[in-house]
Each structure stands twice: as C-alpha cells, then as structure tokens.
Amino acid sequence: MSNDCTQTGRILLGDLDLPLMRPLTIAALSRLVVEAVQTQTALYPIGGQTRSTLGRIPEKPGTAVDMTALDAVIDHPVADMTITVQAGITFGKLARILSEKGQRLPIDSIDPEKETIGGMIATNASGPRRLGHGTLRDYVLGIKYLTDGGDEAKAGGRVVKNVAGYDLCKLHTGALGTLGVITEVTLKLRPLNEARAIVFLRCFSTNLEAAADTLHNSQTRPVSVDVLNARAMIALANRGISNPDPLHTERMGWIVAVGFEENSLAVQWQVDTLCQEVAIWKPLVMEGGQEESFWQGLTSLGHSSRELNNLEQGSGYATIKATARASELSMVLTLANEIAKTGLVTGHLQNGVARIHLPGETPLENVVEMAEKLSGLALKRGGNLILESGPVAWRRSIPVWGTPRPDHEISRRIHREMDPKGTFNPGRFLPGI
Amino acid sequence: MDKTILGKLREVVGPTGMITNDSELLVYECDGFTIERNKPEVVVFPNDTDQVSRIVKICHEAKVPFLPRGAGTSLAGGCLPVGGGVVISLARMKRIWEIDQRNRFALVDPGLVNVWLTNQIKGAGWHFAPDPSSQGACTIGGNIATNSGGPHTLKYGVTVNHVLGVEMVLPTGEIYTLGGPVEDAPGYDLTGVVVGSEGTFGIACRSYVRLTRNPHGYRTLLGIFESVDDATATISGIIEAGIVPAALELLDSLILRAVEEAFGFGFPLDAGAVLIMEVDGIEAGLDEEALRMEAIAKKCQVREIRRADTEDQRLLLWKCRKQAFGAVGRLAPSLCTQDGVVPRTRLPEMLRTIQEISTRYDIRIANVFHAGDGNIHPILLFDERDPEQVKKVLDASTEILDACLAMGGSVTGEHGIGVEKISFMPKLFSPVDLGMFFRLRNAFNPEGLCSPGKMLPTAGGCNENGHQHGNGLEVMVTGKKASP
C-alpha cells in the first residue's frame, strides 16, 4: 500500500464484506485494477453509496473502491457550455460550480450531496424532468475509463457534436460499471431556466386515465408529468414539502404534478393554459421556490441514503420499478396502488415508468406475489419490472433485472469482450454479467 | 462470385430483386465520397427483415463480405464496397409500420426517406426531429448508421436522441430487437451504441423512432454581417446569454453568392457573412428571445437584421440553407465537403485558419455550417481533372481537420469516419482506445464480413484486402453526384 491509496475501512455489499480502498490518483486506481485482474478478484467502485442496494447480490470476493477522492474539475470552458470532471465529483458540488455561471446539468439527483457523477452515469440517473430534458445518456459527450489492462481509454470527446468512433459513452451509461471504471466525463450543459412552476391536478382513482389523455392532448409542453398516490404525497409533506391538498389525499386519489421550466412568459402562459384545460381536476399552482424541492423530493423518495441505510435493518423503503407503454401506465399504477397497501406509488406518466416504494419490513411472500402480478401486467404492456433497491432477501427472490429479454444475449457478448475476466462489478448486473 | 451463391440469393429476392450486370453495378461502386470506388459483385434488394436475414446468412456461410446501403448520400465512403461482395440495398423497405402518437413513436423501415416520415405526421402536429440537409433523399437506416445531425439538432439533439429501438440483423443473420418503444429496458444501451456504428455491427431493419411535437411558433432572423468574425461573436454571445436557439447556421460570402444565383432569395451580395438565427417553441416568450438575439447581434456590429415574417419566407430561407451544397456546385466542377468540429468559442480562429489555408493553397473554400454546434462544413472548390488541384485539396483538407484536432475538436460531427477519415482515427484515439473499439466490434461482427474496412484502421493503414484508405478527402463531383 502506498500513500496515494489507503484502506479507509470495510464495506458490506450484499453479503460480501470488502476492504474499502480510497485511491487519490488515477495511477493508484489503475494499480488496483491490475491487481484485481491478476488475482482474479473483483473491483467494486463505490460513489456516494446511494444505489448500493441496486442489482443482484455479488459473490466474487475483491475490493471496494471509494471514488470520491477523484473529484477534480478538469476543464470548464464556460462559453462552450461543456465541463470535464472526474467521476468522483458529487452532483451537488458540480451543480454549485455550474450555477455560479448560470448553467446546470438538468438531471434530477436522488441525493445531490452524496451521489457522484460516475455513479449517476453507471445507473443512467434520471427523475421527473426526464420528460423534458432526457436522461444522463443525452448529456455525456466524452468518457474516460480504466480497461481491464488498467489503462485509461477514452471515447467521444469534448465538443458538443462528434461521431468519430463508437459511442462508448452510451454503452457505459447505465452499464452499472461492468465495462470498466469510469474516471472522467465531459458533459453537455444547459442554461439555468428563469422560471419554473408545477400545476397539481387532483383526480380520483377512476379518473387517472382520463387525466392522462387530457394531458397528452394539452397545448403545453411540460418538462415533467408525475403521478403520486396519497401516501407518496404525505411522505413528501412529512419531509416539509408542502402538500397541495391534505383533504384530497385522505380521500385516497391521485395527484398529478405537471412541471414547467422555461422563460417566465412561456411558463406563465403554460400554467394559465393548463389550468383551463384541466379545470375539472381543480388545479393548484406551486410557484416561487418550492418546485426544486418537490422534484428533488420525488426523485429521492424511497432512495435517500438515510432510508437505504435502514433498509438492511428492515426499515426504510425498497423500490420496484415497472415500465409500460405510456398509454398503459395508468393501468399499472392502479394495480400497484391496489396491491401495495402500504406502498408509496409514483409514476412518470408520459415516460411509462412507475415506481412502488415498499417498506423494507413488508413480508417477502407479499413482495414476491406483488412483483409477479405487476410484472405480468407490465410485460403484457410491453414493459418490464426491475427491483431498484431492496434487502438482500428480496434481491435473491425476485429477478432484479426483470424478465430476460432476448437482446440480453448481446449485452453478454459485449461484456465478454470488454471485461472477459469479470473484474468490474461482477454479479450485480444482468445474469451472466 | 460463385454461381451457387448468386443462385441462393436469387432464391431469396427473386430475379427482380438483384443486380449483377456491370453497367448497373456502377451506381453502387461509391456514394457521395467519390474518390474511391469499387464495384460490388451483386446488389440485392430485400423486401423485409426476414429476407435481409436470409441474405446475410448466405454471405456469412460463404464468407463473402456484405454491406448495407440506404440512399448512398454518405459523404465519407460508408457505402464503398471494400473487397467487393454483396451490397444489400434497403431501398425497397420503406414502409411505415406504426404511428403511435399517444406513445410518441413510429415504427419504420430502414429505407424510408427521412422527410417522408415528417410529411406523414406533420398534419397531426408532429415531426421526426433529425433534419439533415439531405433529408429529401437520405434514409432513416442511413441516419441511424451515421447518427446524422442537421440544423435543428442544436436544440433537439442528433439521431441517437430520437431512436428508441432497432431491429437488427447481426452479421450472422440472427435477428434481435434492441431496446423498443418502452423506456428503461434493462441491459446495456444497445440502441445507443448501434446508432453511429456506420453499418459495422449489422443491418438496422425496422426501428422505433421518437416523434416530436411541432413548436407553436418560430422566430427566424437573418443577421447580415460585414465579417465572419462579427457573426461568430454573435453566436458565442447568444449561447452565453443562455438562449437555446433551435438553429444557428452561418453562410459566408462565397456561399451567399451561389445561393443567391440559384434561388434569388435577396441575400446582399456584399455581406461578409449571414447568420440564420431561429428560436422556436411556445409562442409566449418567443418575441422576447428574438429581441435578445437581435440586441446581441447589434452589439456585434450586425449591419442589418431581417425577419422571415411569413411561413413561406421561412421555408424559402431554409430551402436556401439546405440546398446550399447543390447551389455551390455552380461555382466549380468539383467540390470537397469537409466536416469538422471545434469548440464553439474557437470558431473565429478556425474560420481564419480556413481562410489562411485557402489563400496558401490557392483553393477557394466556401463555408456553410451548423455554427451553434461548432460543426464546420468547409467546401473546397476545385477541378477533379487537374491532379495538382486534387493533391492541394487533399492536403488542405488534412490541414483543416488537423487544426480542428489541435483546437480540441473532432474530424467529424455528423458525416462519419467511413473509409475517408480512417487515417485520422489514430490521431484522435490511442491504441488502447482503438483496442476497445475493436473488442466492441468483435461482439457484433467478429469475422469483419459486415462493412469491412470502415471506421477502424487496421495495422499499416490497410484493411484485410490490402485496400488503401482515403486520406482526409471527400469529393463530390458536380454532375456525377445527385444532390437531394
């Protein structure tokens, strides 16, 4: 061990009790890779530990690597609207650097002060505003990563448009770190918007589909359209995010939150227009500061590190994600709300993504039964079911990455080529990866 | 080619589904990059995915190289049949299988011409966002293979941001659907990595593409500047001010003259540069954004600002822009359209460099490009019949692209590497980077039979067949090149 890399403790990943190493330089990280490959052990990069309960249970012994010391800003050519940073930088630190210049990375973070950019890329992080701004995949212009040879390789570049070479940026985004250790990324930036607002619609369970149709035909162009059941709304209220209508939530219906972000005139026009279009759902408008915390709260629902830490002890929330065609999502949400008696149910209505946050103490048999029912419906609607976080026992009993798709075979072929020895985060992603 | 292979192919596509005679094959010996040519042995025209798969299986078993081809508008030699073999033309596969407005996607064939999709849905208020200048001719399969951009990709993103899934025939003939209309499919982002793979991972058949709502309104301004520098300063100013324009396109004086001659739009012929500035979206707020852009242009000594006030004017303006390549063909017997990228802030410097290279080589260079993205398209004017000029154009192009790299940019923003720019790959990427590209390609195309000699260099700069690669030049010969 040398002074640019020290062991800072141990960490539990599933059942694996791993030494946690903290490299201060890329060279030190590279040595860890080389050693892992030579000894046929595994390397588990760790960022903010906000998603360590995502994925299957790893079994290969090895070393956990704390990436948070590698958090430098390499280059920020402000006028070019790009930034190059090391992967260990937290979203919060990055956001502060950017906002000083009137810029941002328009991705919702589950825990800005903990979550690292590398971890967000590995999981293709997104939140409510993915409808308007896309997911992280749309912002990664260039990437550097350590290969199984311990060498730093790159793909993409630092300019906003570039088609030279294969787009490994896309491949690494959402690959859960199984193709190499991401060390550096160049991101495309957006200007900070002047104005934002959220319009809340209140509808009874039976009206959700009608509301979805109305929103689909709206003249407005929201950046987010989210559905929350009463329990989810109350959970947000408990975190100090004001509840637009406590009375309604007690009657157990749905809240639909429609968000806008643009110049102030466009936001104002859209709020007014939408309020007319959805008048029967008694719209309420949130403006003037609370919107950010609403979006952030919604993103972190069931995901905050506090809750995750409690998960292994049986409290906190575990999250199941069900996907379907957007037009069919109300059906999935309705079923979820019926069967998940104690669950918080939310959904990105126009992206076809639903989430059920269940208390960690929910009995396993109930969870398995729920997952089967939901998965059946999701599959019929072209989607799938993914366990985004959960206690070890759940992750052993529910297919974490859903019902296998034929194209998983291609993912495995790619993995065999890029990480033949199974060094990087083995056992956590798709079966066989 | 072995008669039995031809016989097997005929069984799949029938006698009217293939071309084997020499004169007809001529069309398929190159694409918009005409400096290198090679005749395929046969061109087949499958009707559906199943036929594509059967064709590929035949090639795979016989170890014959094969290559997908859309409309052949590639400017980088992507359609050059290196090593001969079979060209699989997707031209007959042009159905729209499904349009699902509610879920914002369409399922379309690879040979569908880009603009046809938009024409089909525009009445309902939708469009397909990638709008390459060649959109009247190029195919969606070709857009996917090259990850095409266009003027409006500044705001809306390039092709990869609008493709949800692709039905692929792998080089073994296996059929896989990657991704699909439902978001967040578990597994690697296979769609993302297949887009832009230039036909080297297999053949994209049907694809799920994203539909985009039409904006409520546009404000299209034409800034007339004394100098290119003032125009590029305006671009930086607009971006820095936090405006996200739909498009920022620059035309220099040489292009202006050609376009004016062709379309009589009324461009001032003595201007140093014209900048098309467009914002779009919700009506409310558009006037203010347009005024802000105008104020920035004024600060940068704009001589005059005109507005495209009617939809007709706006469309004419865009027609001028999109057909600028065609118009410039009047100025010289041969054209070489380059494609490079620099960080936006380096544009003034880059354009001065191009000017200097033009003077030094005594080669006229016209510029019309996606300025907001820093994506330059210098067009070198010359006469292909004069070998000395050809050499000058080659060297000047190489210098321009090297300058892009020196400024931290790239040698291609949207046209691709193809065969043309393979020699630049080792300048852009280290052996380690390239090694990983090879590994990835092996996962899809281990035998290299599908689109051989494209994208990646091989040791010594030669491919498996000893074929010498291009050297940073693409030549569009006026008259020989059908411009869309």
Ligand SMILES: Cc1cc2nc3c(=O)[nH]c(=O)nc-3n(C[C@H](O)[C@H](O)[C@H](O)COP(=O)(O)OP(=O)(O)OC[C@H]3O[C@@H](n4cnc5c(N)ncnc54)[C@H](O)[C@@H]3O)c2cc1C
């Ligand atoms: C006048 C002019 C203007 C242009 N303007 C632009 C522009 O603004 N932006 C831009 O990005 N490009 C532009 N281009 C370049 C070109 O039009 C694009 O690259 C276009 O996407 C190519 O489509 P195509 O159908 O002609 O493909 P082709 O030229 O036939 O093929 C291009 C490449 O894709 C592969 N390919 C084709 N179909 C498939 C498939 N189904 N599956 C797998 N691989 C396939 C081919 O093997 C080849 O490598 C322009 C070209 C011209 C001539």
